[in-house]
Amino acid sequence: MERRQFLGNLSGPVLAACAVCMGACSKGGDSGTTPGTGGVTPPANANITVNLATSLLTVGSSVVQDGVIIVRLATGNTPSSFTAVQVACTHEGTSINFNSSSNQFVCPNHGSTFNTSGGVTLGPAAKALKQYTVSITGSTLTVTG
Numbered sequence: 701m702e703r704r705q706f707l708g709n710l711s712g713p714v715l716a717a718c719a720v721c722m723g724a725c726s727k728g729g730d731s732g733t734t735p736g737t738g739g740v741t742p743p744a745n746a747n748i749t750v751n752l753a754t755s756l757l758t759v760g761s762s763v764v765q766d767g768v769i770i771v772r773l774a775t776g777n778t779p780s781s782f783t784a785v786q787v788a789c790t791h792e793g794t795s796i797n798f799n800s801s802s803n804q805f806v807c808p809n810h811g812s813t814f815n816t817s818g819g820v821t822l823g824p825a826a827k828a829l830k831q832y833t834v835s836i837t838g839s840t841l842t843v844t845g
C-alpha cells in the first residue's frame with residue numbers, strides 16, 4: 701500500500717476518534733457543572749445577624765456566614781455602608797473574596813470579578829451574584845433575602 705493511500709484510509713477513523721475526544725474534553729469543569737451557565741443556587745431565605753460592635757469594624761473587612769459574604773464598604777452603621785452577596789461564584793461555585801483596593805469581588809478560580817452589587821464585571825461568570833438586603837437595628841446588622 702502506498703503511503704498516501706494508507707493515510708487516506710486512516711483519516712476517517714482518526715478524525716472520528718478526535719471528534720469524540722474533543723467532545724469529551726469540552727464537557728464539565730472541576731465541579732462538573734457547565735461553565736458560564738450560572739448553575740449555582742444561592743442561599744434562599746437568608747436570615748443572618750452580625751454584631752457590629754465586634755465585627756466588620758474596618759472598611760473593606762468581610763465575614764462569611766451561611767453562604768453569604770458581608771462586606772463593610774464605608775464608615776458608619778447604615779445599610780448603605782455594607783453589601784451582602786452569595787459567596788459562591790456563579791461560574792462553578794468557588795468562594796469569592798472581596799478585594800478592598802479594587803472595591804470588587806474576585807473569584808480565585810478562573811478570575812471572574814463582580815461589582816459591590818454582585819454584577820459581573822469580568823467573566824467567565826455570566827450571571828450576577830445574588831445580592832441580599834441589609835438592615836441595621838442598633839449595633840445588629842441583619843441580612844435577609
Ligand code: FES
Binds near residue numbers: 791823
Ligand atoms: S468558579 Fe470559575 S470564575 Fe469563579
